[in-house]
Amino acid sequence: MYKLLSDLSIIEVSSFVASPTIGLYCGQMGAEVIRVDHKVGGLDYDRYLLTSEGRSLSWENLNRGKKSVALDLQSGEGRELLVELARTTGQVVTNLPEKSFLSHTAMSEGRDDLVSVRIMGWHDGRQAMDFTVNAASGYPLMCGPEDWDPATAPPVNQVLPAWDFITGAYGAFALLAALRHRDTTGEGSEVRIPLGDVAIGTMANSGAMAEMLYRGGDRERLGNAIWGAFGRDFRSKDGVRFMVAALTPKQWSGLIEAFGVEQEIAALESELGVRFADGDTPRFANRHRLFELFQHAADGFDWTELSQRMAKAGTTFEKYRTMHEAANDPVLVANNPLFGPSPANPSGFEYPATRSFANMPEKPVGDPAPAPYLGQHSEEILAERLGLSSGSIAKLVDAGIVRLSDKE
Structure with missing residues (x-):
């Protein structure tokens, strides 16, 4: 506090x-x-x-x-x-x-x-x-x-x-x-x-209201895909599901590098007559072909190797967890300075408690x-x-x- x-x-x-x-x-x-x-x-x-x-x-x-x-x-x-x-x-x-x-x-x-x-x-x-x-x-x-x-x-x-x-x-x-x-x-x-x-x-602030009025109808359902950009859930060779997002040039190039699909991307660009590095629009418009390409590549990697490759390439990704898994995750909770020791809760149950979401490095923060x-x-x-x-x-x-x- x-x-x-x-x-x-x-x-x-x-x-x-x-x-x-x-x-x-x-x-x-x-x-x-x-x-x-x-x-x-x-x-x-x-x-x-x-x-x-x-x-x-x-x-x-x-x-x-x-x-x-x-x-x-x-x-x-x-x-x-x-x-x-x-x-x-x-x-x-x-x-x-x-x-x-x-x-x-x-x-x-x-x-x-x-x-x-x-x-x-x-x-x-x-x-x-x-x-x-x-x-x-x-x-x-x-x-x-x-x-x-x-x-x-x-x-x-x-x-x-x-x-x-x-x-x-x-x-x-x-x-x-x-x-x-x-x-x-x-x-x-x-x-x-x-x-x-x-x-x-x-x-309205998100632009969704203007979009609906402009298009004169509703947006289609996208499953787990990100609207207007490249991102979706994928599955590794050993069955781990994870989410990736590529909204910036660095994220996109890193994803290509991590999945090892440079040649496949170049071939698809030639076939479609587009450059995916040009931004969100070509990637979103051709998302189904790209999803298929990246999932095929993911089928060749176990999660441990693929996650290491994505981290090294500077991509934006995260593994899907159950909420119980998240609550027990050392990176998310145990080693996160957001959480402090359990105070004397009225319930008598001890568990990590949050401090302020805002982190002020120059100011002392007390325990919850x-x-x-x-x-x-x-x-x-x-x-x-x-x-x-x-x-x-x-x-x-x-x-x-x-x-x-x-x-x-």
Whole structure:
């Protein structure tokens, strides 16, 4: 964890992926992130997969390094405490509906410089989640084998909730932009980020929307091939599947060298009347002939030899792994400075934990922090932020308005 945001405190009222990711990333840069949940846990507190102790590994990893306050958010008094925490702190991240007790208007009463970032479904207020906005984006109908019949082929969903994580990253950026604006002008901001707009907007930013409008129809399915360039999965002589990509002249020439296909490429260029070194267009347009040529060459190499040849030639490639293999890979995890030692996780399960994705060589980076127990910091935060006495807090605990740590 870096200390770049050590002077920043954020109230987070979140669930699932996108909104908690904002706090996670800010926390990894040193911010104090105070997650406030309903006293029995938010909607994601017991999200699958649970350990034998009943702890969610998803929750544990999305909430590393945060502090936890647990209130009865179904009661008026609990909600008032949360709103007061928001006002006192001045920065709030949430995915609760705007038309709720935690509206920007309610939080900013008496605090004109309050900054709130709210993750929404769609811009018009409809509910959404990653897999539904992905369905709307068109991407699942671009995935799948090339020979599937477009009229009858099913969609292919991606496993990673990518739109959630992109939204979380954009939310962290938008929060810091609003805080920068406040530093300059003294003005607060209400920032609303619809998950659906992130998906459709990203599709547009990539050029895919313009492409569909220009071509007047949909792009064909490509299987595992890369759109508009040379790249695909291949299989070595001993059955290892791997992915290669050649988007630059160096990558392309290195691939030819590694596979030992100089003469075959020259013959194919002569036959087709093209120069594959001229760029992506001739390579993509003739991809099927090239795929056949490279796969034939791969049939002559075991993976160990071919991978060594590709590495020596400076190509861009990677072997396919199962996720379990990736989690146990020494290069990806054990010897990667991204990962630190296992903190004292609430689950009791020890495993590598991530530091900040950003690497700052001149700055010390600490070890990953554990996720909190639900309600672990309720007493601390209510005393420090709202000035409540220990007696007042004890009364709130006895009344069921405040919950302390669920460690036991």
